[in-house]
Amino acid sequence: QQQVKQSPQSLIVQKGGISIINCAYENTAFDYFPWYQQFPGKGPALLIAIRPDVSEKKEGRFTISFNKSAKQFSLHIMDSQPGDSATYFCAASRGTYKYIFGTGTRLKVLA
Amino acid sequence: GAVVSQHPSWVICKSGTSVKIECRSLDFQATTMFWYRQFPKQSLMLMATSNEGSKATYEQGVEKDKFLINHASLTLSTLTVTSAHPEDSSFYICSARDRQGGEKLFFGSGTQLSVL
16 A cells, blocks of 8 residues: 556657656555656656645646546656656655655656 | 755775765755665665654664664764675665655765675
């Protein structure tokens, strides 16, 4: 019940395309869902986050869609660029407790 | 934004020696810091939760005598890998939670440890 399942494991997208990464959770007590971007040899950086009382949040080219009833949330990267090539992790947490991370998605955007 | 500084970024050591990794919150006070281990192309594995002024809470399967964590101040936590062996070689990452920032976690840039 503590797991966060993330898919796909890897993703290749053409420049200008839309990248979509999905996550699913089971614990309905989770109330905070962030997405992190990680480049090789670096720590993860917070991209965007959402709470379950909102169905969508947009920041620039990044959008989180949240489906509370399905216990799923997804990251959409619009107009994907080669510089977006990185590993993306979703996570879930309850209050100030520890994060539960997804398994990661390696995104490659072709020039 | 909040900055977490982790040092060193990489370290090579001989088997049997100890290595200390520092994690500092530069512009905020962190009552809680987390230490992770990450293997190549894998997710972050939480090793322990460190609260300022108290003993760290270790995740199941993590040897507390091998991975010593000290959180002596609101801006500094250290992870010491004692008597390191080649199997301890990994990427170690810390994160910190701003005491006034709610759920957000800010990560350090990681430390690549190679034990020969």
